[in-house]
Amino acid sequence: MGMASRAGRAPGVTIGDVAAAAQVSRSTVSRAFTRPQLLSQETVEHVRAVAVRLGYVGNQAARALSTGRFGNIAVVVPDIANPFFPPLVRSLQLAAETADLAVFLGDSDESAEREAKLIARLAPQVEGFVLASPRLSEELIRELAATRPVVLVNRDLDGISRVLIDSSGGMTEAVLLLKKLGHKRLAYLAGPRDSWSDQQRREVLTQTSAKAGLTVEIVEVGRPTYAAGRDSVSAVVRSGATAAIAFDDVVSQGVLAGLEVRGISVPTDFSLVGCDDTLAALTTPALTSVSAGAATAGTAAAKLLVNLLEATEPSAECVTIATHLVTRATTAAAPKSTP
Amino acid sequence: MGMASRAGRAPGVTIGDVAAAAQVSRSTVSRAFTRPQLLSQETVEHVRAVAVRLGYVGNQAARALSTGRFGNIAVVVPDIANPFFPPLVRSLQLAAETADLAVFLGDSDESAEREAKLIARLAPQVEGFVLASPRLSEELIRELAATRPVVLVNRDLDGISRVLIDSSGGMTEAVLLLKKLGHKRLAYLAGPRDSWSDQQRREVLTQTSAKAGLTVEIVEVGRPTYAAGRDSVSAVVRSGATAAIAFDDVVSQGVLAGLEVRGISVPTDFSLVGCDDTLAALTTPALTSVSAGAATAGTAAAKLLVNLLEATEPSAECVTIATHLVTRATTAAAPKSTP
DNA sequence: GTAGAGGGTGCAACCGGTTGCATGGAGCCT
């Protein structure tokens, strides 16, 4: 394919070079790409042919300078190493590519402060943001959204476009399944408090459980990692629960490991449900989990942002992605009596 | 923190505004930030104070236009959803942040052609590239490297800076371990042919095995995915091998699943070794794997690139990251006889 | 044959910074 044989700066094929080679003015070259309707069919083709021959690639920075449009967007995530995000980022970037947008990636390391810094750094060169599970305060998000298009993922702020993975469906199914299996006491291994997903899951879980007549113990895990999940097992056991629902699959993995160490076998002695379905098929036993469709969310977020960028006036859309329970091998009937 | 309260374009505080407010020329404002040594202490402070008051944020695009320096770098990976890459990207971006560089992410979807397109798209607005496991032809990579700083990860091209995760150490250990455990016939589940890592592993494996008097069957897996690994199990079994080494942990996971389906238990009936150690602790049984240190590689790549950017003349450094075998629960003595 | 319309193109200014060179003033030396 040849990636623009002289994309470099040293030789740097500019619009002027193309103009000279095509024997037209710089304006004409510019228009051949941005407003072909204004030129004769003939000229457009000629100029484009010359441009290809020289390996001309428009300089975004220069374009941005005069138009104010950069052709870049940014996606900010709290932790790209968390398996929920890569598929999201991946589909987002693929979709962005279709709209000829390049993607900046920011990893805030779960810190609101670093998130703010990243955004400030990126802001002057992007047209819009996708903030996935932002830890930022509502105020700062609104401030940002006032200045440029923003799409949120898993954060519910009225008046700002957002994609929400609605865990309530899958969560409710999970509670009902566990009830049907005879469990009475559940534990919820809760994630970061400033995560909207966690708040939603917490709420749905407590409400549904109450309605179903089950008690639910909340165990704070903090940063959702394998180690944190593993180390929370003692608290879970202490609570007397016979089944647990974890904030995400990574935590579930940790719990699985912690349970094994303690000789508690899953699902015979204890049932476990994960969230996000990011690893599900990969664990042993295969994890029952609430589906999430991170990839779908990524594509949706990209679409929303593109809409926003093309729209003449600001608007806000909210896309909800439904979830359901994927039942696998970590859920079974409650043990007759607590050992 | 306040993230530059008027980063938006609408008000757009420019260098001219600051100049007017501070009663100096635009040049002076520019120099107050880029070359303060040239100005009097006094002027610098005055200008900066005014700038802060007005909420001035330098326009990267404009700066880039005249200096050719963007403050951006790009990292291109074949598949961000492959667990090897997120830690790498993460540490890379964190390190880049320290050097005040923003990071573009490109996902080539394992396609050399898309990789070339991405690079061409990004090239005009980045100062340098980190190409992780590039699928691109050597020729195109050299062409790119001739025009701007490039750091490769897991690709060994003389004269271009690179970070190599040298699997040979861990790979050799793996073969010796398997030999010691009494295995005679190994299988290698090979990854993408245009991956340097695969080539290296293939070679080390065949040579070491030959030396150790073991035979090794090569099973092509193609794109390294869970499904591909699972579906390759029949070929592995057919080969009569009693142990396998897989291109990476994701493939290993698939193999683990495929073996279970066939009722072949690990490690009693069959031993398995992964590579990259990305999931190792997360599987059941815990996977014996060749460590990789993707995060280390990311940091190293960032450092190399920063060096390159600061260097006055092009140079090439090669950082090698040693690996070793992490023995866990998927390797054991060979079964007495093939079942 | 001439005026009017309109499509295709070029000119030149502009976007917001950076930077080589010129300028002016202060300080120093003889």
Next chain:
DNA sequence: AGGCTCCATGCAACCGGTTGCACCCTCTAC
């Protein structure tokens, strides 16, 4: 006092595109 440096600052050109406006040419209508 005159001449020379040197420091601080301003001027103006430039980076590589975009775009309002003017111009010219051709085609049509009277």
